[in-house]
Amino acid sequence: MDVRQLKYFVAIVDASSISKAAQALYVAQPSLSQQISGLEEELKVKLLLRSSHGVKPTEAGRALYKHARQLMRQMEQIRVDVREGSGSETGTVAIGFPTTVAWVLARPLFSYVRRKYPGIKLQIFESISGYITELLANGRLDLAILFRDVESSGASQIPLFKEDLYLVGDAGVAFSEGASVCTLDQLASIPLALPSTTSGLRKLIEKTFSREDVMLNVVGEVDSLSTLIAIAESGDAGTILPLSALSGRDTATAPVARKLEPGIRRTASLCWSDVLPSDSATIAVRQAVVDLVAELHRDGRWPGIELL
Template identity: 60%
Template structure:
């Protein structure tokens, strides 16, 4: 087994396809297949499940994938440390941001890192929260913002803020046009479009309506923020989202927006990192920048609809759990 084989294996799992991985790696697919067959022979176990829809790792393959990601990241950091005289903030840092969070944080984070840490190459992955929560434990991300406020096995968190939720749109709502809030009871039977069933927001909506005994009427599962907002603006259904969803939309493209009350609906958000990868000096610098920027953007009025959590203590902010 060598570093090249690990790199090939990780590329295949990330791409979900031998042909796509071969194109990305600029090698012939038969050669890539031979390398994987040799790796499976050496480890005496099947690593990949092949089908007409692509490939995915076996249980053993998933374990190898996590370790291989960590090894490759360590090799990358080692090169960066040597080039930068050993230990300065440099190298690749991958950050996952839910779509509504990315709308506010992605550009300021990039600009801050570019200005203060020119040796860091930042990767920002924007997606729905359910997908990001899968990428972090797999080692594909160094950091992420996830909608949780407690640690789980193998994952550390810094609770950052609580995000208020709003109903966007007017379909089926019997409220005054000037109303700025919407009682949850007023959403009984109102046609709603929401993200799919694995999404954190969808689970929160279902649990809240069930707990308050309010009729939930979901008419579409839409895993696209622009589509959710367009549907709400068009008037065929409403949606439930945080205020940040509308920040970069033109005034004439913003549907009516009312904060949900009685009870309030909100969700916690935390800066998270997995113990599957070593915490490099670069990742630690980006983590601190994320925590600081969240507070600054809120103080400047550029992040409405959130309530900040108490700032973390120095020990938490410097936590390097996961380092090896």
């Protein structure tokens, strides 16, 4: 086993494709496949599962990925420390955001890191919270913002904020003039477009409605935030989102947001793995996230949250 093989393996897992990894590495695909075959032969385990949809790591492959990725990070840090002195904030940091958080935080964080830490390359992943949780557990991410308020095994976290959920749009259902609140009983008559059942937001909504013994009227499942808002604007269906999802939109055309009663509230935390040590670049980005969330809230650019 050598460093080149491990580098190739990490690239393949990141790309979920041998051909895409070969292009990124400027290596012929047969040569790349041969290197991975040699690695599997040496370790006497299968590392990748190949299908028409690409490749994904086996259980053994996921274990190797965690160690290999950390080794790549350590080697990168060695080069930086020798060249520039220890403590330099340089390297690649992968961070995952649920879509509603990325909507507000991703671009300001990218600008902040580029300005303050030009030696850090950010990799930003945006997806539903369930997939972000999986990427963090598999070692694909260094940091992730997840909606959880209790610590889980193998991970540390910093609570960032709490936010309430709102009915966005009303699908033509008449509310009394000036009504700023929608009860869950009223929601039973409103057609809703919601994220798919793998979404943490959807699971929270279903749990609350089940507890209150209210039926959800779901007429469509959409895992795109911009599309959900567009549907709410059209009046074809309402949706349930945090107020921050409407930030930056023209108030004249944005759909009406009404707070739910009883309320649905969730806690967002910045999470990272306890299994692998954090380097100086990851620690710098971690602090940048905490500082930016406070700044965006203070400046009114992140409405509807309560800092923790």
